[in-house]
Amino acid sequence: NQWEACARKVRQVQDLGEAVKEADLVLEAVPENLEIKKKVWKEIGAKAAPGAILATNSSSMPVSRMETAGGRPEQVLNIHFYFPMQGVNMVDIMGGSRTRPDVMEKGIAWIKSIGFVPLTVKKELLGFCFNRVWRAIKRETLYMWGNGFVDFMDVDRAWMIFTRMKEGPFALMDKVGLDVIWDIEMVYYNDSKDPKDHPPQALKDMIDRGELGVKSGKGFYTYPNPAFLSPDFFK
Structure with a gap:
């Protein structure tokens, strides 16, 4: 093939x-x-x-x-x-x-x-084209979750319903690797020094526990059978 x-x-x-x-x-x-x-x-x-x-x-x-x-x-x-x-x-x-x-x-x-x-x-830009859009999504969703405003699953549910995608931002971050997500977000923070750009401590705590996402078997979700794949996820 x-x-x-x-x-x-x-x-x-x-x-x-x-x-x-x-x-x-x-x-x-x-x-x-x-x-x-x-x-x-x-x-x-x-x-x-x-x-x-x-x-x-x-x-x-x-x-x-x-x-x-x-x-x-x-x-x-x-x-x-x-x-x-x-x-x-x-x-x-x-x-x-x-x-x-x-x-x-x-x-x-x-x-x-x-x-x-x-x-x-066309001109130099931190984050490039779509990745800068994705970065804005990461920043806001991590902020809401990390500061206790929302459950990450509700963010993913909303995203999946609204966009009709098969996974939400937190599932996508699991796929990338949460340690990689942290490093990327720190690039933005080190560039701006804006406290709002700093990823939440809750994310660092997960990384320190070895919860890195898909590659470690656990991140926001547990793999290989994450909750967002369950028929009951939207109930």
Whole structure:
């Protein structure tokens, strides 16, 4: 089938130099930590072909914050995927402070070539296009839950009824990973220093207990049979 055909094209290697030596585009997806990203970018920049484009899959950080680390600031992009395995075929794309127009064009063309819809950000913006919209949803829902105003399940019920989606914001955060959500929200807070942008302590408490979402078996919901999949969820 198509999945197996695609899987056969993927080759795993242990050495970064071997992985990037013939690549036209290198997309980094390490944790949402700027120093880690800069370290990886420096290594990629030293080993990738001179003409290769360097991109980050960061969920929030503008590529300009790491663009010089790879030694080619004119050839860098933000290329941020969402949930491609679940069929969410859209991608944020944004250039850095010195990205050449032709590099942006190549990035957009590549996104289209793999059947995805590019969401082009014309000027640098923390959070990019849809991810900034999603961030506003996270901020408000976490604030309401973390300060005891509402039950998270009611937020998800309302979202699912109103949008007719199969899961709500808290279920989506479970899917992303609550530790990842925390790191992303802290990027926004560290940028603004606005107390309203700081994620609630209740979220940190969950993370400290090892409740990270789907990957740990428990987050806001318990997996593999979360309550929002039950026919009784809306009763």
